[in-house]
Amino acid sequence: MDQKFTFSSTLKLRLAGLIGLGLIVTIYGFISNPDKTWANLLLNNFYFLSLALGAMFFVALQYVTESGWATMFKRLPEAMSFYIIIAGAIAILLFFGMPSLYEWAEPGVTDHDALIAHKSPYLNVPFFMIRLVVVFAIWLLLMVIMRRYSLKEDAEASLALFNKTKRISMAFIFLFVVTFSIAAIDWIMTIDAHWYSTIFGLRAIISALYYAIAVMILLAFFLRGKFGIFQEMNVAHRHDFSRYIFRLSIAWGYLWFVQYLIIWYANIPEATTYFVTRVNPPWSPLFYLEFILNWTIPFLVTMSDDFGRKKVVLISMSILLLIGFYIMLYLQIMPGTIGEMHFGLIDVGMFVGFAGIFLYFFFTFFSKAAIMPVNHPYLKESMTKEL
């Protein structure tokens, strides 16, 4: 029961290879095309930060709703959330790339741009950095507390720890909604400083949970197939995973459409330019692909629960979703920063590098605790779950 996962040296070496590749590409990128490299750094960091925070959000949801089905997988999201440490470091590094990423951060832009001058009490570099540090401090603090309670629970069985974690989870959900809205608006939305969408933060929150589930599914099947853990995973767990994808696909599609419909209907030039850029070439294929990959296909495929809970369906949907997430962020970041579509070596290489870091952190911290949270009150319910 309390066996641990061993992070084998071959796996370590492979992931280190990915990280090395990413590092080389990043250095090459900074020499040949710094603007694009900064944009990619932001994109990939936000991509994996979303997954980490979404995983933490998932754990908190299980505690607050006192649901037991996912307790067996609890160490997965827990280990995923450790990427926040790296994300914080890279986000602070972004300070040096701000003039190339954000129009409002260019020195002297307030002199000739009235709108940005109007927004400057909020959108200025010192306050931006303060917000950045504060949100990361909150996430790191909550992550450390939740992990500590979780490890403590392994040593001593007590219901008090469960209740404490539940209270922390409530605080986390509240703080996550506020802080992640701030983060998404600050780092992504202000790239197009003249445009704003009030639903932007909510979209980022739903996306974080949506894609974190996809990563959890892939990791669970990978660990089961390669290392033989999570043998207790049965049709009931697959069913719940597929329901998560189905329902979050509805939420995602709803929010996407709400954002689009209001802007389309009101037809204010300031707001529509954002979409006019994206529905016209070269971005238009990605614009439609984003919606198809993130809503249409998952919604139609997982609608039938008998079909949606098949292993191959779950895995292929998760992979599609991760591609969809990349396209979503690519469309949010790239038109405003580099302005032209050149998907190439830098984009692929940096994504691979970041994926390597994410997985390296995941496996490191996954191997540090017992695979099952042995003393969790809902563990038995989770392991013997029937449909």
Added chain:
Amino acid sequence: MKTPNIIGIFDNDDQVVEAIHTLKSKNIKIADVHAPFASHHILKDLGKESRIPYGSVLAGAFAIVATFSFIYWTSVINYPIVFGGKPNFSFPAWVVVIYLMTILLTFIGTVIIFQMRTKMNFGKKAELMHIDSTEDKFVMIIEQDADITEKEVQNIKKMLSDHGAIEVRMDN
């Protein structure tokens, strides 16, 4: 003359599920179980998985097509009038209407399909095997074949009470 059914009345669903397993392993056909609430276990073990979701999907697909055609006919073909400078065929604005109409028509359609399949029309008098099945009791109904022997009937009755049936009787 119709042979009377064997009726077992149970207190909780776990006992019903166990009784179903035992009876099924002895190849005894259970006609139905009346329960105060929907239970997936009972439905699954009886082999009576509902096909109503497929009916709902059909109703929903019909609703999408019907609503789209109706709006298209009104605002593009029959009465093309320009609102706020939008084109006549302005699909994004229709999505909301189609979405809400899909919910409404799916619901109505599902109810109609359900009533047609179960032959439960409005004003139909309830056929209750036991009045408590509307409150807190589970009623299991086993239809007798014409050639069933008295010994087998006694056997079934014994099995039901072994599994915790609080009452076993014969009834039409």
